[in-house]
Amino acid sequence: xxxxLALIAALRRLATxxxxxxxxxxxxxxxxxxxxxxxxxxxxxxxxxxxxxQDPADLAWKLVATNLSDLAAxxxxxxxxxxxxxxxxxxxxxxxxxxxALAHYxxxxxxxxxxxxxxxxxxxxxxxxxxxxRPVPSRSGASVGDGLYLTGAVGAAMLGFEALRxxxxxxxxxxxxxxxxxxxxxxxPHVSAMMDVSDGLLxxxxxxxxxxxxxxxxxRAAVPVAAPEARRDEALRWGDDYQLLFTAPAAAGLPxxxxxxxxxxxxxxxxxxxxxxPLTEADGLGYEHR
Amino acid sequence: xxxxLALIAALRRLATxxxxxxxxxxxxxxxxxxxxxxxxxxxxxxxxxxxxxQDPADLAWKLVATNLSDLAAxxxxxxxxxxxxxxxxxxxxxxxxxxxALAHYxxxxxxxxxxxxxxxxxxxxxxxxxxxxRPVPSRSGASVGDGLYLTGAVGAAMLGFEALRxxxxxxxxxxxxxxxxxxxxxxxPHVSAMMDVSDGLLxxxxxxxxxxxxxxxxxRAAVPVAAPEARRDEALRWGDDYQLLFTAPAAAGLPxxxxxxxxxxxxxxxxxxxxxxPLTEADGLGYEHR
Numbered sequence: 001x002x003x004x005l006a007l008i009a010a011l012r013r014l015a016t017x018x019x020x021x022x023x024x025x026x027x028x029x030x031x032x033x034x035x036x037x038x039x040x041x042x043x044x045x046x047x048x049x050x051x052x053x054q055d056p057a058d059l060a061w062k063l064v065a066t067n068l069s070d071l072a073a074x075x076x077x078x079x080x081x082x083x084x085x086x087x088x089x090x091x092x093x094x095x096x097x098x099x100x101a102l103a104h105y106x107x108x109x110x111x112x113x114x115x116x117x118x119x120x121x122x123x124x125x126x127x128x129x130x131x132x133x134r135p136v137p138s139r140s141g142a143s144v145g146d147g148l149y150l151t152g153a154v155g156a157a158m159l160g161f162e163a164l165r166x167x168x169x170x171x172x173x174x175x176x177x178x179x180x181x182x183x184x185x186x187x188x189p190h191v192s193a194m195m196d197v198s199d200g201l202l203x204x205x206x207x208x209x210x211x212x213x214x215x216x217x218x219x220r221a222a223v224p225v226a227a228p229e230a231r232r233d234e235a236l237r238w239g240d241d242y243q244l245l246f247t248a249p250a251a252a253g254l255p256x257x258x259x260x261x262x263x264x265x266x267x268x269x270x271x272x273x274x275x276x277x278p279l280t281e282a283d284g285l286g287y288e289h290r
Numbered sequence: 291x292x293x294x295l296a297l298i299a300a301l302r303r304l305a306t307x308x309x310x311x312x313x314x315x316x317x318x319x320x321x322x323x324x325x326x327x328x329x330x331x332x333x334x335x336x337x338x339x340x341x342x343x344q345d346p347a348d349l350a351w352k353l354v355a356t357n358l359s360d361l362a363a364x365x366x367x368x369x370x371x372x373x374x375x376x377x378x379x380x381x382x383x384x385x386x387x388x389x390x391a392l393a394h395y396x397x398x399x400x401x402x403x404x405x406x407x408x409x410x411x412x413x414x415x416x417x418x419x420x421x422x423x424r425p426v427p428s429r430s431g432a433s434v435g436d437g438l439y440l441t442g443a444v445g446a447a448m449l450g451f452e453a454l455r456x457x458x459x460x461x462x463x464x465x466x467x468x469x470x471x472x473x474x475x476x477x478x479p480h481v482s483a484m485m486d487v488s489d490g491l492l493x494x495x496x497x498x499x500x501x502x503x504x505x506x507x508x509x510r511a512a513v514p515v516a517a518p519e520a521r522r523d524e525a526l527r528w529g530d531d532y533q534l535l536f537t538a539p540a541a542a543g544l545p546x547x548x549x550x551x552x553x554x555x556x557x558x559x560x561x562x563x564x565x566x567x568p569l570t571e572a573d574g575l576g577y578e579h580r
Contacts, residue, residue, distance in 0.1 A: 043414075048405055115334075115412055116335070126329075128320075
């Protein structure tokens with residue numbers, strides 16, 4: 001994977017705009033006409049981000065929700081989306097799910113492109129948002145003494161994925177994640193750092209820690225988990241739940257209910273302390289994008 | 291292809307925002323913070339939009355240039371791009387071409403996503419622009435009596451494609467098209483309708499005619515063609531040259547050199563008259579997207 005990592009690093013270096021956040025990173029934030037434009041583009045590939053047999057309506061929903069979740073973490077409201085769609089099987093069903101998701105989130109389809117191609121499909125969506133609060137929350141603002149918070153439980157998508165793969169049980173949390181747009185907008189004025197948990201709580205917490213030059217101390221038992229207790233450690237590393245993870249001054253009155261799961265400590269060689277034990281990316285914190 | 295056309299029509303109906311232009315159409319234009327944001331997303335698929343053996347640096351260049359050409363037709367200046375990239379062969383070479391194109395056009399990479407997927411590749415790019423003149427030119431403003439103009443010759447990309455496929459000769463025009471950003475910005479205050487010629491001069495002219503409720507009368511001999519005279523009719527139907535096609539009041543002083551190739555006449559059942567002979571889409575005017 002070294003060549004790929006080098007490529008991604010090189011692509012990041014191409015991202016020279018001050019508001020750019022690079023590839024595989026969170027949104028770009030651009031000053032535009034007295035407002036802040038928030039931009040993100042995420043892809044989903046067959047066999048990587050979804051199973052080949054999945055309902056195309058669910059894929060469309062997830063493609064929209066995951067991109068809008070990136071906007072949520074910036075406290076942005078959606079302006080609209082552009083779709084890059086490879087025509088294939090069950091296009092009409094895809095369209096139904098797309099229409100449902102766009103109507104649910106009030107995000108119009110602004111345009112896009114369709115192509116006919118063979119082989120496994122890759123779907124792409126660009127989401128355009130308008131920041132509702134400035135400064136726009138980023139990963140890098142966590143301050144020593146801030147609390148670390150999570151909007152809800154992790155682990156539900158893990159169980160949902162297993163149900164879908166196994167062919168029985170409730171897979172909704174995996175198939176139809178929610179983008180917490182209202183929550184992100186409510187939180188934006190109160191947080192010092194924020195992101196959505198897409199790749200695993202521990203991995204995404206480590207990203208906030210690295211970006212902020214801080215260490216995040218997490219109380220393992222305080223993390224709400226929607227899975228059997230025996231699977232707590234897995235749930236902390238599974239992505240796809242799209243909860244918002246944020247830091248805020250301890251005294252801040254938060255506008256919505258959130259779970260305090262730890263606190264921000266001075267930076268050190270390790271990004272995370274889990275019940276006091278140091279953890280780094282080498283310990284396997286979540287899903288690393290390739 | 292009926293099912294696909296129905297799908298695309300259905301996707302267009304999802305595009306409910308007043309500024310949206312639908313899929314496979316030109317840019318969306320959105321009012322944003324006192325300015326007009328211009329958005330486009332185009333894909334290129336292996337085996338459809340490019341040959342499997344092509345230099346990835348050329349693919350990257352063309353992906354950037356074709357999207358920025360859409361901005362050019364709106365008189366927009368690029369704010370930046372987001373890339374959806376399927377990791378594959380020769381990623382480093384792709385990156386070189388991407389860097390060249392972005393530097394050439396002064397368009398920063400704002401973000402994007404990479405995925406690893408098998409099979410033929412699909413590349414996607416979202417280009418974000420800022421309109422430099424309002425109203426933003428569209429396809430629909432052509433008025434009876436306006437002249438019809440083209441910024442330069444068509445046919446060069448056709449010859450370039452044949453050279454590339456045949457393995458000898460100059461293929462540059464096909465591999466490295468130019469986005470006429472400066473020309474588009476200069477023209478925007480003067481035109482009544484404008485688009486870039488991506489799918490063939492006659493087909494794109496018919497689109498302006500349909501959108502404007504007009505008929506465009508084209509003087510076949512007046513069209514500048516960069517191909518042997520015997521191939522004039524083919525050149526009028528080949529895309530990929532990315533010249534700007536526009537209408538403007540006859541008396542308007544144009545800020546740049548352009549070739550007058552016809553005029554706007556009252557709408558009728560046919561969109562085009564070529565040397566007085568009626569032509570419709572059924573006659574095969576260019577490359578129809580699928």
